Amino acid sequence: MRILVSNDDGVYSPGIACLARVARRFGEVRVVAPDVEQSAAAHSISITRPVSYRQTPIFGEIEGYRVNGTPADCVALGLFLWERVDVVLSGINLGPNLGYGIWHSGTVAAAKQAALLGVRGIALSTSVVHDEPDFAALEPHVERVLSALLPVDDLPLANVNLPPSPGAMRWTRQSARAYDGKVVPGTDPMGRQHYWFTVEPTIQTEPGTDLWAMEHGDISITPLVLDVTDHGELERLRAEHPLDPEAAP
Numbered sequence: 001m002r003i004l005v006s007n008d009d010g011v012y013s014p015g016i017a018c019l020a021r022v023a024r025r026f027g028e029v030r031v032v033a034p035d036v037e038q039s040a041a042a043h044s045i046s047i048t049r050p051v052s053y054r055q056t057p058i059f060g061e062i063e064g065y066r067v068n069g070t071p072a073d074c075v076a077l078g079l080f081l082w083e084r085v086d087v088v089l090s091g092i093n094l095g096p097n098l099g100y101g102i103w104h105s106g107t108v109a110a111a112k113q114a115a116l117l118g119v120r121g122i123a124l125s126t127s128v129v130h131d132e133p134d135f136a137a138l139e140p141h142v143e144r145v146l147s148a149l150l151p152v153d154d155l156p157l158a159n160v161n162l163p164p165s166p167g168a169m170r171w172t173r174q175s176a177r178a179y180d181g182k183v184v185p186g187t188d189p190m191g192r193q194h195y196w197f198t199v200e201p202t203i204q205t206e207p208g209t210d211l212w213a214m215e216h217g218d219i220s221i222t223p224l225v226l227d228v229t230d231h232g233e234l235e236r237l238r239a240e241h242p243l244d245p246e247a248a249p
Ligand code: MN
Pocket: 008, 009, 038, 039, 040, 093, 094, 106, 107
């Protein structure tokens, strides 16, 4: 099995080192990741400048490359330069990617870019409790997740979140109740106003969601789709608000 590994925290993140190490037990691994942190870069690509692809020795026997681009750039380039990739793994992100937050996620976007190109994509993220997650302790659980998901070859896109001391693995849906994004004003040392984009933890969680699973100390695995059409609404709108008849399907 040929596995491309990327992330949005950058090629020097301890999370990608852990993921590459575990992935190596399942097949041939190549790491292609941003040279600097690209968290919250979402699914952006670099179209106004070329990107570079430079080898880095930091993964030892695993081939590694750093790219001065976004997570989606890295996956697009990685799949262009390495043929017959079976799966793209993205992460392990330092911080969870849950609920509406996944719209901003570069970690999830890297997996989405794989799915756009017809390759399976799996995003992995974990909570940061203290300064840094304990990736050595997390390793067997990451292996458990990959053992469960890699054989499922009819799952094109999945978003995995691991709590610090993971329990059971659960299939979940994206929490879609509340957006936790927040703008917080502050003042710089010169007394000028500035603003931080941050998150406010969601209080209420619904059973069966990604947030709920993580709150209960379980591993959340959410299947995602690339089609964002609201198919239920589409039918209703066609019936209740017909537009120009000549434009009807
Ligand atoms: Mn990140």
